[in-house]
Amino acid sequence: xxxxxxxxxxxxxxxxxxxxxxxxxxxxxxxxxxxxxxxxxxxxxxxxxxxxxxxxxxxxxxxxxxxxxxxxxxxxxxxxxxxxxxxxxxxxxxxxxxxxxxxxxxxxxxxxxxxxxxxxxxxxxxxxxxxxxxxxxx
Numbered sequence: 698x699x700x701x702x703x704x705x706x707x708x709x710x711x712x713x714x715x716x717x718x719x720x721x722x723x724x725x726x727x728x729x730x731x732x733x734x735x736x737x738x739x740x741x742x743x744x745x746x747x748x749x750x751x752x753x754x755x756x757x758x759x760x761x762x763x764x765x766x767x768x769x770x771x772x773x774x775x776x777x778x779x780x781x782x783x784x785x786x787x788x789x790x791x792x793x794x795x796x797x798x799x800x801x802x803x804x805x806x807x808x809x810x811x812x813x814x815x816x817x818x819x820x821x822x823x824x825x826x827x828x829x830x831x832x833x834x835x
Contacts, residue, residue, distance in 0.1 A: 717776060717817065717820065717821075718824060719776075719779070719780040719783065719784070719820065719821040719824045719825060720780075720784075720824055720825065722776060722777060722780050723777065723780040723781050723784060726777050726780075726781075752766075759789060760786070760789040760790070760791055763782055763785045763786050763789060763791070764786065764791070764795065764796075764799045766778070766782045766785075767779065767782040767783060767786060767796075767799060767803075767818065768799050768800075768802055768803040768806070770782050770814075770818075771800065771803040771807065771811050771814045771815060771817070771818050772803050772806055772807030772810075772811045772814075774810060774811075774813075774814050776817060779814065779817055779818050779821050780821050780825075783796075783818060783821040783822055783825055784821075784825050786822075787822070787825045787826055787827075793822070793826075796818075796822055800815045800818060800819070803815065803818075
């Protein structure tokens with residue numbers, strides 16, 4: 698293995714879950730990838746085309762595909778992926794109950810590490826979900 702160590706944690710060890718702001722994270726990732734979209738146009742356009750084709754409604758709805766993608770993001774411990782896919786789930790009208798049920802499947806498939814990233818996904822949900830409407834003053 699050429700003596701190369703691949704022991705980098707999925708998130709920096711000093712970055713606590715509560716320090717991640719998913720709207721900022723997704724915006725920052727998009728901004729940082731802007732140069733790659735210019736220098737690697739074919740690759741980035743190909744990735745975008747693959748994403749669009751993969752997520753298009755078919756036998757499974759876009760929402761179901763985003764639920765699958767989010768479960769994979771949780772089990773792979775990818776904070777950026779969690780952010781982008783949770784944002785899409787909010788846009789698609791996913792309920793909190795649907796979201797939490799998907800997280801249960803992610804834990805089943807990914808074990809304890811996925812459970813830790815369920816907390817990340819729940820935090821992303823809270824940050825992207827619109828604030829509940831307040832009741833009118835009596």
